């Protein structure tokens with residue numbers, strides 16, 4: 001059977017990475033979390049006090065940065081210049097700043113090139129904001145996942161509590177709305193559904209139901 005490329009886009013906390021991982025596992029495809037790459041650069045920029053509105057300096061920083069996505073038994077690890085930053089890229093500081101880094105055209109150009117190189121073989125599930133529109137415009141299956149902001153905040157909140165992190169539902173709602181706004185309004189490759197993407201509203205669906213819907217689209221293309 002045919003190995004294909006699957007693009008999963010959508011707003012923040014819509015469950016993209018959760019279902020992308022399940023779909024990849026089912027198909028024994030590789031999973032690529034493109035948001036982790038923008039997060040890793042954001043972490044490095046804040047550590048090195050590079051201003052987030054300084055596109056030239058950020059682009060120079062990125063050119064001197066390696067970001068690796070490693071599949072391991074415990075899931076995907078993110079290595080920034082060889083150092084494991086899997087947990088630290090999920091910090092509140094990085095989450096609140098990443099959209100300012102991701103809006104710069106020079107940064108996006110380099111990230112898209114790296115992502116395309118990673119996906120150069122078929123048999124890939126990639127999630128992000130511009131995968132169906134820019135990174136893999138010829139992906140055989142394109143999914144656009146949405147859910148109400150209340151539901152997305154609630155899911156993230158429950159996830160945080162399970163992990164033992166402190167969490168404030170109203171704060172989460174604001175953070176998610178703010179990030180979606182910046183991601184949707186930027187000039188280059190904004191968050192938007194590709195014309196040929198299938199939209200799935202996950203508000204009242206379980207994780208398994210969403211994964212099943214995506215897999216049934218995939219089996220039609222294989």
Ligand code: C5P
Nearest residue numbers: 034035036038098099102128129130179
């Ligand atoms: O997917 P995740 O929430 O980790 O993405 C973090 C941020 O990275 C997004 O809010 C967005 O600003 C940026 N991003 C992007 N394009 C992608 C993936 C993520 O601009 N393909």
